[in-house]
Amino acid sequence: MIPPFVPGGDFTVGAEEELLLVDEQGSLLGDAGGEVVSTVAARCVGAGQVTGEIFIDQVELSTEVCEDANGIGDCLQRFRRAVADSGALAMAVGVHPASPFGETRSVHSERYETILDEFAGLFRTPTSAFQVHVGVPDPDTAITVYRGLRNRLALFRALGAASPFWHGRDSGLASARSAIQRSYPRCTVPPVLRSYEEYEWRMRQIVAAAGAPDYTHVWWDLRPQPRLGTLELRVMDARPSVSQCVALTALAQGMARHAAEAPPSVDLPVEVLQENDFRAYRYGLEARVLDVDGFVKPLRQLAHEAVEDARDVLAGDGLDEPLSEVAAMLDAPLECERQRRVHAAGGMPALLEGLVTDTMDVGS
Numbered sequence: 001m002i003p004p005f006v007p008g009g010d011f012t013v014g015a016e017e018e019l020l021l022v023d024e025q026g027s028l029l030g031d032a033g034g035e036v037v038s039t040v041a042a043r044c045v046g047a048g049q050v051t052g053e054i055f056i057d058q059v060e061l062s063t064e065v066c067e068d069a070n071g072i073g074d075c076l077q078r079f080r081r082a083v084a085d086s087g088a089l090a091m092a093v094g095v096h097p098a099s100p101f102g103e104t105r106s107v108h109s110e111r112y113e114t115i116l117d118e119f120a121g122l123f124r125t126p127t128s129a130f131q132v133h134v135g136v137p138d139p140d141t142a143i144t145v146y147r148g149l150r151n152r153l154a155l156f157r158a159l160g161a162a163s164p165f166w167h168g169r170d171s172g173l174a175s176a177r178s179a180i181q182r183s184y185p186r187c188t189v190p191p192v193l194r195s196y197e198e199y200e201w202r203m204r205q206i207v208a209a210a211g212a213p214d215y216t217h218v219w220w221d222l223r224p225q226p227r228l229g230t231l232e233l234r235v236m237d238a239r240p241s242v243s244q245c246v247a248l249t250a251l252a253q254g255m256a257r258h259a260a261e262a263p264p265s266v267d268l269p270v271e272v273l274q275e276n277d278f279r280a281y282r283y284g285l286e287a288r289v290l291d292v293d294g295f296v297k298p299l300r301q302l303a304h305e306a307v308e309d310a311r312d313v314l315a316g317d318g319l320d321e322p323l324s325e326v327a328a329m330l331d332a333p334l335e336c337e338r339q340r341r342v343h344a345a346g347g348m349p350a351l352l353e354g355l356v357t358d359t360m361d362v363g364s
Contacts, residue, residue: 017245033056083360095165147259149256158303174283186219233252
């Protein structure tokens with residue numbers, strides 16, 4: 001049921017990017033999306049694997065394994081260029097800002113139909129994520145890195161927040177996608193794990209209790225991927241800026257290596273992670289969260305510290321350059337606030353147009 005752990009490399013990185021396919025007005029493309037996915041897959045050679053998602057007007061890239069974050073950026077650029085070359089338009093955003101409630105068209109497949117049947121009416125609108133995988137050499141390292149990244153999930157949630165609007169209205173949240181996914185079964189903060197054997201035991205228990213087909217139907221915010229040899233970070237929204245995707249990948253890579261070199265001595269309880277997570281997707285970097293030392297701190301402060309930790313371990317290999325972009329993000333409005341400013345100036349049409357333009361701005 002749970003495959004053997006396959007060594008995933010020495011902190012290599014990969015990513016999964018989900019894009020919404022839209023028409024010239026920025027509305028979801030609908031049934032025509034299936035043909036676009038096939039066309040993009042044929043054009044996207046060398047960037048990774050292109051597939052459809054559970055919604056027919058959504059396309060996903062699983063990148064090649066890369067040594068650094070800049071390699072991920074190259075894959076994302078080729079992916080988006082393939083979308084453009086196919087004559088289609090795409091939008092990188094956590095939730096379509098204006099799609100009506102319940103307006104979804106799904107793909108027919110055994111896996112997706114199982115999920116749709118279980119989730120019943122919980123699917124209300126397509127959501128899109130930017131997920132990062134960090135390769136680790138063995139199960140023990142996987143759990144050490146898991147523990148370190150787990151304590152800092154709220155940081156990635158806030159930095160990755162890019163979906164303030166849903167169903168045509170401002171949700172009041174930095175990431176509406178996060179709130180939507182919290183309604184899905186087994187989409188939850190990850191538990192405390194202190195050994196790989198405990199991970200396997202928990203997976204067996206959860207799959208049995210849920211009657212799920214296998215362990216891949218457990219969608220923790222951070223989860224080991226034994227068949228890939230990675231830790232998968234799942235809390236960030238899709239975002240139009242490729243350079244910011246690169247920066248967040250570098251931060252994940254650096255924080256993973258830092259956790260391996262300086263293993264955490266404290267594991268935040270699930271209840272604390274839940275509260276930290278809510279505050280992060282509600283307030284973004286303006287949130288204050290409970291840290292591992294028991295003190296409540298500004299999330300922005302913890303983000304600055306995380307950048308320095310990541311820089312310390314990546315600088316020796318010359319992989320730290322993208323972290324300058326993270327530092328710039330900390331001193332500027334986040335993507336969720338940028339979207340609010342565009343909407344305030346030009347309304348929903350301006351926001352939709354801007355998201356498509358920014359997503360498709362990939363050069364020739």
